[in-house]
Amino acid sequence: MSPAIKQLDIESLIEELTVEEKLSLLAGKDFWHTVPIDRLDIPSIRVSDGPNGIRGTKFFNSVPSNCFPCGTGLAATFNKDLLVEAGELMAKEARMKGAHVILGPTCNIVRSPLGGRAFESYSEDPLLSGHAAGHIIKGIQNQKIVACIKHFVCNDQEDERKAVNTVITERALREIYLKPFHIAIRDSYPKALMTAYNKINGVHVSQSKRLLQEVLRDEWKWDGTIMSDWHGVYSAKESLDAGLNLEMPGPTRFRQQTPTLHSIQTNEIHRDVIDDNARYILKLINEGLKAGIPKEVVESPNPTKEASALLRKAGDESIVLLKNENNILPLSKKAIPGQEKIAIIGPNAKAAQDSGGGSASLNAAYKITPFEGIETKLREGGNTVSLDYSLGAFLDRNLPDIGHSLINERGDKGLYARFYKEPPEDKERKIFEEFPLSTSRIFLSDFKSKNLAPGELLFYADFTGTFIPDETGDYDFGVSCLGTAQLFVDDKLVVDNKTKQTKGDAFFLGVGTREERGVLHLEKGKEYDIRVEFGSSPTFTLNKAPLEGGGVYFGVRIKTTGEELIEKAVKVAKEADKVILVVGISKEWESEGFDRPNMDIPGYTNDLVYAIAKANPNVIVVNQSGSPVTLPWIKEIPAFVQAWYGGNELGNTIADVLFGDYNPNGKLSMTFPERIEDVPSFLNFGSTNGQVIYGEDVFVGYRYYEKVKRTPLFPFGFGLSYSTFEIKDLVLTSNDESITASVKVKNTGKVEGAETVQLYVQQVDPSVNRPIKELKDFGKVFLKPGETKSIKLTVSIKEATSFWNGYKNKWQSDSGKYKVLIGNSSDNITLEDEFETKKTFSWLGL
Structure with a gap:
């Protein structure tokens, strides 16, 4: 029996902590950690990306991780049990990286195929998104690792993401964009939440009292810890008053002690606000401690057959x-x-x-x-x-990564890196760090060495490897950088991205140069020595490089049309x-x-x-x-x-x-339109003078296509199999609290497979303009040829029937008739029945 994990006595600590110490808790220590208070034995806990797998604490030369299918792919499984298993594996690997908190899942809405992070979310449908997020959270927190659901809310595009004002009706906000968070918090209660970068109706989410206090805390009774997205804080007083508990990353930009103490002393910021925010940080630390992760962890991968399976x-x-x-x-x-x-x-x-x-x-x-x-x-x-x-x-947007095509001096695939404090022209320069690398996409934003002083960002590096062409011809060589770089082949300068640089879109957020290219004729089978001489971000000639050590990408491929x-x-x-x-x-x-x-x-x-x-x-x-x-x-x-x-x-x-x-048994987690012009957000996507209007309102995805009777290329929830299935014998029961639909599914083909039963609800005579139907639950069943199994889906009356009443500012369930529609995709409904509710009622909460 493992020993009990000591928990912090939060209220005693609130009494003991000085105001300065409380303030220090309200921002990160660094990119991945909270601030410890050694005097009171308050430890630091670690967070880590994320939704596709657990990175650990390094971008550059990081400990390898297992990469999961992307969010839209995981949602396409429509398999709740599998998503719990995925969450459990994520948690296991978080533990191996020493991370108490996983920065995920992402459960924004795939409002448009153009959204840069659409792949990271789950679906156009809020119910599927909420269930996918909720079941992954269950898996993560089953293993006593904290899940941090993100990005709350409407971070559905990348264009001007920190500045854009999302203009949206309360009904669309509630029914579509808040709904996945609503479901995940109701069903799995993530212990942490990350705010979005954007504004909603004029106020940045990270300082919105209405969203963080009135909705999350008061209405939903959620009591977890709220953190910002990285560099997603825009104020001190407003964010603290709204209950943004943790500014990330550290060190703080907005919660610096001198000005914030001054605001406290002058009663601009109430001391109770500081105490309340500090409580939530201590609460997060307590949740993190439950994982029992040792204080000193050597990050390790998880190369097991079970993980791969x-x-x-x-x-x-x-x-x-x-x-x-x-x-x-x-x-x-x-x-x-x-x-x-x-x-x-x-x-x-x-x-x-x-x-x-x-x-x-x-x-x-x-x-x-x-x-x-x-x-x-x-x-x-x-x-x-x-x-x-x-x-x-x-x-490729740029020439491809050639790490796998090079051979380093040890005879292994990859390249070799040597780091210096002196530039290449210094004949007396000395190596202070060296190691092999597997990639020619080298991002040094968090490169550290014991031989560099804290804050010392100026250094140089040579990246070398041998290239053997598969065929004779002219080859393009390309280099983009955040810093300066020159590429040599057999000591001949082929690409110069040092003496003349042009702004481009290289690196995270597009802060580097464009890719500069050069051409050289190479012979098949001959060995060529590649050397890239790199200078770190302080050598960048275009502007101040914001990503610390900077980086360089280089590639090569045969020149052709x-x-x-x-x-x-x-x-x-x-x-x-x-x-x-x-x-x-x-x-x-x-x-x-x-x-x-x-x-x-x-x-x-x-x-x-x-x-x-x-x-x-x-x-x-x-x-x-x-x-x-x-x-x-x-x-x-x-x-x-x-x-x-x-x-x-x-x-x-x-x-x-x-x-x-x-x-195959996957089902589309979003509609595939024939053309971008068919997408409901087509006229209202991207920032226009700092604003985006969610003009399609609640008619997102299949809700829109069905309403305007436009047939997409492939509908939401659709997917074929090598077998055939029959869904039959619908039995619908209902009472004042819930509806239950029971069906039988038979594999009528010759191959073992799985079918997903999708339950949609339609109001027969709605009092407001509503979608034709909305997904309310789903279940997946695996069947051998000829086998029949029963599946039962239960939905509460309020979830099955309610819409957001903007006049009352409450959810409303109308009395009347509703259809339950059962099928295996949004456009293939094979069974239906009706139920009737006797009273109209309004409600709030989860």
């Missing part, structure tokens, strides 16, 4: 089969008789698109590309299928029996810090798909993106698979589904 399971269930004409899928691993040839083509075939970009991105412990996953699958069982490959098109790549791919496709075409976008296009400019796949990908479809009728397109992309060629291909950003196991999961080792 769960990541693969989650990835398998997330994949959505959207088109499968003539049952072209699943593919056979054995060609009978003779030999079959499969071509794998596309920019994402040999790229591991594990996650979107920004703070959700991390150093994945390993990544399986789709090509590797398919190749491994075909090696199983002595198959007779052969594989060909062609790139087909470029996707889009037409030449397509021509090569078509030749490969013509010689194949079937083509797997792996397309989509990447973290360079879908990321925190910016929104997508349009819904299209960039570059020549669409031309590639058209050309391959013309050359070979048996084309299976696999798309990787965290949100919808335009698919103008969808009618030209027989099969389409949505694979999201799949985490470590993405290549294996794609192969599992393509070859039928896993029967």
Whole structure:
């Protein structure tokens, strides 16, 4: 039996702490930790990103992490139990990184496919978002790790995210954007919450008394700790009065002791406000202590078979089969008789698109590309299928990371880094740090060395490796940086991003240079020594570099045209029996810090798909993106698979589904529109003079498409299987408190699989303009061929029937008739029944 974990006596400490000590608690110590008070044995606790996996405390050269499928992919599983398991694994890995608090889940709304962090959230639907977040929180907190739900609320775009004023009706705020937080807090009670950067109706959320006090504390009776997003505080007094307990990161920008003490002494800030905020920090520390994490933790990865198995399971269930004409899928691993040839083509075939970009991105412990996953699958069982490959098109915004293509001086894949205090022209300079790296995307924002004094940001580094070309030709070399950099090949200067720099969009939030390029002719098989000489952020010539050590990205690829790549791919496709075409976008296009400019796949990908479809009728397109992309060629291909950003196991999961080792059962967590102009927020997305109007009101996603009778490309909740299912025998019971729908689900096909039962409710004669129907619950059932199982879904009357009454400022449930609609997607309702309520009532709270 483990010893009891000593908890802080909060009220005694409030009496003992000085005002100065209380103030020190109200902001972080650094990027990842709270402030300790050694005098009173108040420890520091650690927080860590996040929604895609647990980073630990380092961006640069971090301890590897397991990367989970992105949020929209996890929600596509529609599997509540699996999401609890995912949360439990996240918590286990947080413990291994010494983190008491996970900065996630993210449960904003996918209001538009263009949202830079859409992939990080769960869905366009508030109920699915709330249940996904809630079940992951349950898993995290089952393991006594604190979950910090974010970003409260309406952080649904990246454009001017710290300044934009979200103009929204109270009804839309309540029914769509607050609702996921409402559900997650009601069902799983996260112990922490992170505020959004943006304003709502003129007030920054991080200093909104109405949202943080009146809604969260008073109405919802939630008593957890509220922290800011990083650098998301805009005031001292207003944020403290509103109950923003913790400013992150530290050290503080706004809660500095001298001015804040002055505000307390002059009664601008009440002492009780300081005490109340300090209580919540002590409460968070108490919750963190329950994890029993040792004070000194050496961060470690979790390279276990069990972890990989769960990541693969989650990835398998997330994949959505959207088109499968003539049952072209699943593919056979054995060609009978003779030999079959499969071509794998596309920019994402040999790229591991594990996650979107920004703070959700991390150093994945390993990544399986789709090509590797398919190749491994075909090696199983002595198959007779052969594989060909062609790139087909470029996707990269900049030249690709070549860490995996270089060989360092130790003979390993990767490059070698040497750090100096003196510039390259100093012949007497000395190395103060050296180690191998696996990537040529080097972000040094948190680089530290015992040989650098605190705050010493000026240093230099050489990054070296050997490059061996696969073919003879002219090669493009590219360098972007936050600092200065020059790239040499065999001591010849090829790229100069030092003597003349141009502002670009490199690095987090686009603060670095543009990519400068140079061309050099290389011979196939010959060894070339690559050296990049880098100067840290103080050497940056454009403006003050804000990200401390800065960084450098460099890459190389053969110089060619889009037409030449397509021509090569078509030749490969013509010689194949079937083509797997792996397309989509990447973290360079879908990321925190910016929104997508349009819904299209960039570059020549669409031309590639058209050309391959013309050359070979048996084309299976696999798309990787965290949100919808335009698919103008969808009618030209027989099969389409949505694979999201799949985490470590993405290549294996794609192969599992393509070859039928896993029967796909994912369902779309958002509507896939035909064009961006069809999206309900199309006219009101992005900041216009510091403002965004949520003009579609409550008609987000499928609510809008159904209301205006516009058929999308693929509807919300839709997904095919290699089997068939029948949902039958609906029995609906209701009382004053709840409705319960019981159905039977039968697997009428020949393959084991799973079906998701979706329960929607429609008010027959609404008193206000309401959506045609709204998702109110769902359940997933796994069935062998011919097997039948019962599933029961129960929803409270108030949740099933209520809308927000803006006149009363309360939820309202009207008396009258309601339909319960049961189906396996939003556009395929196969069963319905009615219930009736006898009284109209209003309510508040959870």
